[in-house]
Amino acid sequence: MKDYYQILGVARDATQDEIKKAFRKLARDTHPDANPDDPAAEARFREIAEAYEILSDPQRRAAFDRGEQFGAGDLFSNFGGLDEILQQFFGGGFGGFGGVRRRGPQRGSDIGVNVDLNLAEAATGVSRKIDVVSPERCPACSGSGAEAGSEPRRCPTCNGAGQVQVARQTMLGQMMTVAECSTCRGRGEIIDKPCQVCSGSGRVDTEKTLTVEIPAGVDDGTRLRLTGRGGVGERGAPPGDLYVQVRIEANPEFTRVGDDLHHQVRLGIAEATFGKQVKVPLVDGSATEIDIPPGTQSGTVFRLSRQGMPRLQRRGRGDLLITIEVVVPTDLTVEAEDALRQFAEAHGEEPADAKRRRRKRRGR
Numbered sequence: 001m002k003d004y005y006q007i008l009g010v011a012r013d014a015t016q017d018e019i020k021k022a023f024r025k026l027a028r029d030t031h032p033d034a035n036p037d038d039p040a041a042e043a044r045f046r047e048i049a050e051a052y053e054i055l056s057d058p059q060r061r062a063a064f065d066r067g068e069q070f071g072a073g074d075l076f077s078n079f080g081g082l083d084e085i086l087q088q089f090f091g092g093g094f095g096g097f098g099g100v101r102r103r104g105p106q107r108g109s110d111i112g113v114n115v116d117l118n119l120a121e122a123a124t125g126v127s128r129k130i131d132v133v134s135p136e137r138c139p140a141c142s143g144s145g146a147e148a149g150s151e152p153r154r155c156p157t158c159n160g161a162g163q164v165q166v167a168r169q170t171m172l173g174q175m176m177t178v179a180e181c182s183t184c185r186g187r188g189e190i191i192d193k194p195c196q197v198c199s200g201s202g203r204v205d206t207e208k209t210l211t212v213e214i215p216a217g218v219d220d221g222t223r224l225r226l227t228g229r230g231g232v233g234e235r236g237a238p239p240g241d242l243y244v245q246v247r248i249e250a251n252p253e254f255t256r257v258g259d260d261l262h263h264q265v266r267l268g269i270a271e272a273t274f275g276k277q278v279k280v281p282l283v284d285g286s287a288t289e290i291d292i293p294p295g296t297q298s299g300t301v302f303r304l305s306r307q308g309m310p311r312l313q314r315r316g317r318g319d320l321l322i323t324i325e326v327v328v329p330t331d332l333t334v335e336a337e338d339a340l341r342q343f344a345e346a347h348g349e350e351p352a353d354a355k356r357r358r359r360k361r362r363g364r
């Protein structure tokens, strides 16, 4: 009977973490894709994977510890089992086990940039120039990867296809599968003399200035994806994408809630009582006037329709909500206090007297 602990090189009381680590290392070293010329690698790899399948599953591990045997049918029951494990560990960096994954020319890399806007710019949309460093077609070899005067030649092993059919001995018997061509590593062509500027990749990091159109209505944290504006791909492969992360600086006048803007107006008690015409700022930098009617209570909200933020990539816009805060005075002059006490008497209010107020203040 196989000793799975020995195969992975871990102790019988190894933690799940240790088992994972051991498998990761062994799998990397023995994976058939990493040893294309060693026919024994696959068998070794499968043994390691089998050990991991057992020991990484607490139930199976317990059964194995009790001395139970496992048949091939118990393992990798779903056909993608092994591939899934590899995906987990290597994020698709290896070819599928007995499966198909064509490396081929690589897609261009994605680029991320930050764009800082103020609220007015977010409301109108803006065109921004951004400096980025991105992989561009190598000017020395025009992207072919071959030294000037030479040409890449078609891979004789796969005849340019980048993949080959192979017979693999699997637990389910011999299967014909497609694998990446090991001669050209899936590229379909061979470069005898790599371009010295780009080391044969066909691409060099280049500083360039991109003009990015930021649409009206973006919010802080909005992430825009501009398809195909990232780095160039290898020959024949599509370019990557450009991701624009929008940041909007705080505005002292407005608080944004979705597409609505909130603004606060502070009024004195007489202003709230008798009404007032107040100037209210608008997001575009202009202003408008609104009539606060007499007797307006603190907390009253006035709504200016369609004066908020435009809705991103939709029609219409939010509203501007103006909240009234009535401010009770705390620093009365003698005249103002006298007037207010007269008012209190006329209005039937019974405020604390001045002495008590002062005593209270001293007492603090």
Ligand SMILES: [Zn+2]
Pocket: 138, 139, 140, 141, 142, 143, 144, 145, 146, 195, 196, 197, 198, 199, 200, 201, 202, 203
């Ligand atoms: Zn080049």
Ligand SMILES: [Zn+2]
Pocket: 155, 156, 157, 158, 159, 160, 161, 162, 163, 181, 182, 183, 184, 185, 186, 187, 188, 189
């Ligand atoms: Zn090839």
